[in-house]
Amino acid sequence: MASPKKKLQGLVAATVTPMTEHGEINFSVIGRYVDYLVEEQGVKNVFVNGTTGEGLSLSISERCRVAEEWVTKGRNKLDQIVIHVGALSLKESQELAQHAAEIGADGIAVIAPFFLKPWNKDVLVNFLKEVAAAAPALPFYYYHIPALTGVKIRAEELLDGIQDKIPSFQGLKFSDTDLLDFGQCVDQNRQRQFAFLFGVDEQLLSALVMGATGAVGSTYNYLGKKTKQMLEAFERKDFSSALNHQFCIQRFINFVVKLGFGVSQTKAIMTLVSGIPMGPPRLPLQKASREFTDNAEAKLKSLNFLSCTDLKDGDMEACS
Ligand SMILES: CC(=O)N[C@H](C=O)[C@@H](O)[C@H](O)[C@H](O)CO
Ligand SMILES: CC(=O)C(=O)O
Numbered sequence: 001m002a003s004p005k006k007k008l009q010g011l012v013a014a015t016v017t018p019m020t021e022h023g024e025i026n027f028s029v030i031g032r033y034v035d036y037l038v039e040e041q042g043v044k045n046v047f048v049n050g051t052t053g054e055g056l057s058l059s060i061s062e063r064c065r066v067a068e069e070w071v072t073k074g075r076n077k078l079d080q081i082v083i084h085v086g087a088l089s090l091k092e093s094q095e096l097a098q099h100a101a102e103i104g105a106d107g108i109a110v111i112a113p114f115f116l117k118p119w120n121k122d123v124l125v126n127f128l129k130e131v132a133a134a135a136p137a138l139p140f141y142y143y144h145i146p147a148l149t150g151v152k153i154r155a156e157e158l159l160d161g162i163q164d165k166i167p168s169f170q171g172l173k174f175s176d177t178d179l180l181d182f183g184q185c186v187d188q189n190r191q192r193q194f195a196f197l198f199g200v201d202e203q204l205l206s207a208l209v210m211g212a213t214g215a216v217g218s219t220y221n222y223l224g225k226k227t228k229q230m231l232e233a234f235e236r237k238d239f240s241s242a243l244n245h246q247f248c249i250q251r252f253i254n255f256v257v258k259l260g261f262g263v264s265q266t267k268a269i270m271t272l273v274s275g276i277p278m279g280p281p282r283l284p285l286q287k288a289s290r291e292f293t294d295n296a297e298a299k300l301k302s303l304n305f306l307s308c309t310d311l312k313d314g315d316m317e318a319c320s
Contacts, residue, residue, distance in 0.1 A: 008080050008107065008139070008171065008195045010231065011224055012045040012216040013037055014052040016267045017066055019279035025062055029276050031073040036274045038077050041224030045214075046070060047109065047173070050084040051148065052218040052263055057282045060092050064099050071103045079106075082216075086111035086143065090127060094134035101135035108132075109141040109173055112151035121157050125165050132166045139170035145199070146176055156184040163192065171195030173216050179206055186211035201227070202253040205246040208234050218266045222273040223249060226305060226319075248303060248319030255299045256292075264288045269296050273306065 018026040018033065037043045048070045049055030049063050058066065067083045074081050083105045085096035093110065100108050110131050118124035132140040142162075144155045155172055162169050171194045174182050186196050198207035201217040204227065220227055230245035256265060267278040268288035280287040300306040304318040 007193060007213070008045060008082065008141075008197070009214040010045065011043050011220045011227060012047050012080075012082065012197065012214060013041070013043045013220040013224060014047045014050050014199075014216055014218045015070070016218075016221065016263070016270055016278050017049070017053045017055075017058065018277070019282065021279060023280070023282055025058070025066060026277070026279055027065065027069050029278075030066075030069045032276050033274070034070070034073045034077055036276060037221070037224065040274070041220070041222070042228055043220050043224035044077075044079040045082070046074065046078060046080075047082050047084065047216045050109070050143070050216075051145065051175075052221075052266055053084070054263060054282055054285070055084050055086070057285075060087075060095065063096060067096075067100060067105060068103050071105055081105050082107040082109055082139075082141065084109045084111070084143065085131065086113070088113050088115050090130055093131045097131050097135040097138070101138050105138065107139035107141060107170065108135055109143045111143045111145055112149045112153070114149035114151060117149075117151050118153070121153050121160075124151065124153055124158065125162060129165050132168050136168055138168060140166055140168040141171045141173050141195070141197070142169070143173045144176060145173075148175075154178075154181050156181050156188060159185055159189055159194075169194075171197060171213075173197045173199055174207075174212075175199030175216075177203060179203075179210055182207060182212075183210040202246075202250050205230060205234065205242055208242075218263075219249070219253065221266070221270050223252070223305065244319070248305075251319070252299055252303055252305060256296055259292055259295060265292055265296070268293045269300075272297055273300070 018029045020026045083100040085108045087093040146152045196212050197214045197216045198212040201219040230242050233242035264281045264285045265288045271278045
């Protein structure tokens with residue numbers, strides 16, 4: 001699948017990695033997961049082994065097997081499967097990149113190494129370049145997530161001249177709230193066909209205004225359909241509807257953020273909404289509490305985000 005790819009756009013679900021109660025990867029439900037995303041959420045792109053997928057908590061061989069399962073089960077159903085291959089060890093990252101190419105993934109993404117860190121742009125670009133070179137035919141995306149990596153080199157600075165160093169560079173996954181940096185990434189690269197994928201789901205509308213061409217996020221697993229309504233409203237320049245949709249999504253995210261929201265909670269919500277057992281996360285994460293799940297369920301219902309037969313009439317909060 002190394003032929004030139006059509007641009008990655010629209011929604012991309014950052015997938016969770018299903019696990020058994022004993023903490024082993026539950027490969028057997030990935031086929032159902034693909035069908036759920038496509039049929040129930042209308043989401044046809046996935047980002048595998050990233051933050052939400054606990055990629056950095058998996059062994060290299062587990063990461064390879066998870067990637068293989070998504071590629072196998074997603075064949076002829078998904079549009080694009082991007083594999084996150086970032087690692088602290090350049091060698092491991094290269095091995096994962098090469099593996100992604102061999103199995104026919106559609107792209108690879110890499111975060112900045114975050115223990116021994118690159119302290120300037122040139123060093124970071126050199127690291128990324130070495131990874132990209134292990135899979136030169138695969139579209140390469142830089143995954144900017146400074147709050148988690150602690151690497152705060154601005155994306156705008158990183159993108160300057162990057163294609164000279166990394167010919168397969170295809171875009172940016174921007175998981176930060178600095179819209180000045182994001183806007184300048186778009187503004188300074190208008191002539192290039194880069195994908196600008198935004199990664200803060202609660203602020204996607206602002207990023208669309210700044211020129212985002214798509215979005216990668218955890219909530220598109222279960223709010224994909226809702227978020228598509230916002231994208232469609234934005235496309236037809238119905239900004240007031242688009243804002244209503246964003247506010248509805250924000251009401252949910254704001255609610256769960258206050259309860260404590262992360263990968264564990266995403267797994268619990270996704271289990272609840274899809275009916276597919278995603279299982280607990282792996283240590284150091286802890287399983288979401290029953291109380292969290294009950295509260296999240298009630299909120300999803302009150303916002304009309306879940307099909308529910310016993311909603312009270314005239315529920316003022318419901319979002320259409
Ligand atoms: C840190 C993190 O996991 N960010 C995700 C993707 O980048 C987002 O999809 C968030 O989960 C989402 O925006 C909710 O805050
Ligand atoms: C959210 C996201 O993009 C990730 O899980 O990596």
